[in-house]
Amino acid sequence: MELFSEIYGCYFTVVSRILEKARDGLTKVQIEQLVKDHGFYDSTFHLLPALISNEWNFFTQKENKYFSRLSEEIKRPLSGTEKSWLKALLADPRLKLFLDEEALTALTETLSDTPPLFLYDDFHFFDRHLDGDDYEDSAYIERFRTIINAIKNNYPLIIAYDSPKGKRTKRRYHPYKLCYSERDNKFRLQCAAFHSGRNRLERITLNLARMVSVEFSEGELEIREKLTALFRETLCTEPVVLEISKERNALERCMLQFASFERQTEYDKERDIYTCRIWFDSDDETELLIRILSFGPVVKVLEPKGFLNQIKARIERQIALVS
Secondary structure, X not given: OOOOOHHHOHHHHHHHHHHHHHHHXXXXXXXXXXXXXXXXXXXXXXXXXXXXOOOOOOXXXXXXXXEEOOOOOOOOOOOHHHHHHHHHHOOOHHHHHOOOXXXXXXXXXHOOOOXXXXXXXXXOOOOOOXXXXXXXXXXXXXXXHXXXXXXXXXXXXXXXXXXXXXXXXXXXXXXXXXXEEOOOOEEEEEEEEEEOOOOEEEEEEEEHHHEEEEXXXXXXXXXXXXXXXXXXXXXXXXXXXXXXXXXXXXXXXXXXXOOOOEXXXXXXOOOOEEEEEEEOEHHHHHHHHHHHHOOHHHEEEEEOHHHHHXXXXXXXXXXXXXX
């Protein structure tokens, strides 16, 4: 078995991206920049001369631009590890929320001879609640997909809902965003409903598991801007500023962990580090604080001062407990 294949290497990936973008023509400067952005430190010395001199005969030069000679899209076959990863994902019950039975059956048949990269029984979630949503429930799946469709197309919804105290209500809501809590293993819908007494829309969060029925409703469709403005009202004015290192796959983990928050991430080439700004609702401050602490030394909190002081206080309490 080969442990290395050129088509999964960095150079193949870099040249593929250049050829895809060169369908409309690229200048020499643009090609050089793509090599620098996606290749190794010394990739320009090896790749650029072969590309520009047309040693590999990939381009047709017209005036000051290089155009790809390829007429079809470059398709790279999946590696064995990638197939095993996909096979492992098929065991995740949450996948049924996003893929229909036909797609799941096709994937299962295609990967029938592929062993999964891991099994979900291999993991023990010590910090997750045990009363997560039932992702196998066909009614739950149907409600989830209806909500996704409504969010994409700005449709209002009529939702019958059981409160924690057992009271059932049926109201018209404008869906804004679906959020997933890793700790609770639950999906929640951020939405808005009209409050007649206050004559305005009010923010509401509903647990999907407590929904009894979800139906499309007629009404105002052009409401996305109003919802965005409404949910921005309670966001903090000062975002939490994080410095994320490249160790332990920290950036990817942060992007997954903070996916439900509004954020902005930048890369500092000189320092080789990422800076992430996270805007959050005041109700989510404790949740965000706990998530940040779980990353340990690969994430550093820079601002704001009040949030940083809370981080320090929690760490000091933890040290006091073990000393």
